[in-house]
Amino acid sequence: MIQTADLTKSNSSNYPATVQKYLWNWKETQIEVIYETRGGGKPVLLLPAFSTVSTREEMRPLAELLAPNFQVVSVDWPGFGESSRPRTDYEPQLYHQFLKDFVESVFNSSVAVVAAGHAAGYAMQLAQSKPNVWSKIVLPAPTWRGPLPTMSKQPRGWHGMVRELVRSPLIGQFLYKLNTAPSFLSLMYRRHVYADAAKVTADFIQNKRKVTQQPGARFGSAAFVTGGLDPAKTREEFVANFQGLTVPVMVVVAEKAPPKSKAEMEVLAQLPGVESRVIPGTLGLHEEFAEDLANAVKSFISEN
Template identity: 30%
Template sequence: MRTNRLVLATAVLAAAALALSACAPAQTARADGSATLRPAVSGERRSLTVPGFGRVNSYADPRGTGRPLILTHSVNAAASAYEMRPLWETYAGTRPVYALEWPGFGSSERPDVTYTPELMAAALRALVAELGTDVDVVSLSLGGEFVARAALGEPRIRTLALISPSGFGQPRNGTQRAPADDGGVRLYNRLNSVGDLVYGTLRTRPSIQYFLSRSFRGPVPKGVIDYAYDTSHQPGAKYAPLYFVSGRLFNPDAYGTLYSRLNVPTLVLYDQDGFVSFDRLPLFAQKANARVVRIPDTDGLPQFEKLPEVRAALDAFWAEAR
């Protein structure tokens, strides 16, 4: 059983290389010759310091009017704000938009430290505090658990929109839950002992292309594969994903301890997803402030393949919530 879990976990690391928008090769050189990712979206790249961790980056376009919108990406082997680029391009210039890159991902620092759900929630709370005003938040996949955790303690988060969130159903392919006995610590230690070999295998172009194909109904654009390859080859890229695949970034009972306790208006967008399931969505839909919308013919990334439908659902949700 342990061996099976290890195999599943390593497969999930590659499978979690979710779709990023098609773009030019996404790295340039620093003055010291090392690689750095190009900006994930248009706008100003900003940094803030999260106590006990270090630098966390976000992108800012403060133009437009209305309540600021914060976009947060998923957690996977190649995660960055590129995952939310379609929504960024949709709303930038019409309302203030910010895209947070979680600790250990994208252009944020990637040190060899302990990554936890609370660290991720703290990063979002730090950005909200820096903005100093009420915000709407849209998050993807496992990021939904982090933003729900943050919203329970930050009243300035006024609405949540969760795209294909984890934590609403039973695990698939070894995902969504850490081993119950130790929270994934032993599995993490085993993966970490061979981390360079495991991660080096999973970030090859054939592996990335194969697993990205599970998140698209059509062909995966070459630019998507190129960017996934580039971001997974950044210094320190393996550290946070190892916590992800060992289950240590998932809440053991996200529905009971997070989603069921939310009092802010919350929208869930979903359809098919190879890595998360939605068994408890009918129960969640009964909450007074909850809304559930299916975006048909998508595999977990409707913002790429059904952007007009996603925007219509978001705009209707925000109008109702106001």
């Protein structure tokens, strides 16, 4: 049974967020998904990037900048953020189905979407299966390959073995603890996520680490890191989702993204019919440079 229910309200800005829960069923498991709405006007859905610290909170600066002009909805993916994290098999089909069901339940007309990182692949696949679901598509620093497959030349079967090891009791908990230690999170943010290392303070990392410490947090994280949530197995498969669409698409290239990731972004930016912008930042540009992104989003969505 799918339903929505008002949960609480936040009044931390001029455009307070109404926080709600969305009850969604997947393979006989009910998952409580948390999302929030702020502002008014044409709807815009913000999809955070998948990561060990994925949360709708990373979209808050962008949401607050867009709220004066749009009705902005930000969501925590199942298994991440404040959404429930059952011990289930986190796989692409789960997120394909979730996104379809969530959009159909929450919106009654076409909606603009801002899909960061890996969320890009899911937004584009939904555009292919339901051509009228999106009014505009914005993809900040889009990716399609998880960290381990990007760094390692080992076969995908090996990545799956690592994923199952992290899911296991004791050893998995120990490995996850290493992967979410403040020192490791700080290293990753300074190397791949934020362009300005000075912003990666101890308090910033501590807040990020809190996201990783909820019960069941390692299951979704292990799936993402090992490539289990990759929306495509090859670049060709990923690029195919951009073919034959009538909905306008804008790719936002991160100026200082890691070389492999930036090369993939630039491939998309050169596709026929795809608009592109280059803005500062790296894989976390949607949070670190929210104002630059908001300006690009507002001008693109407002175009006829």
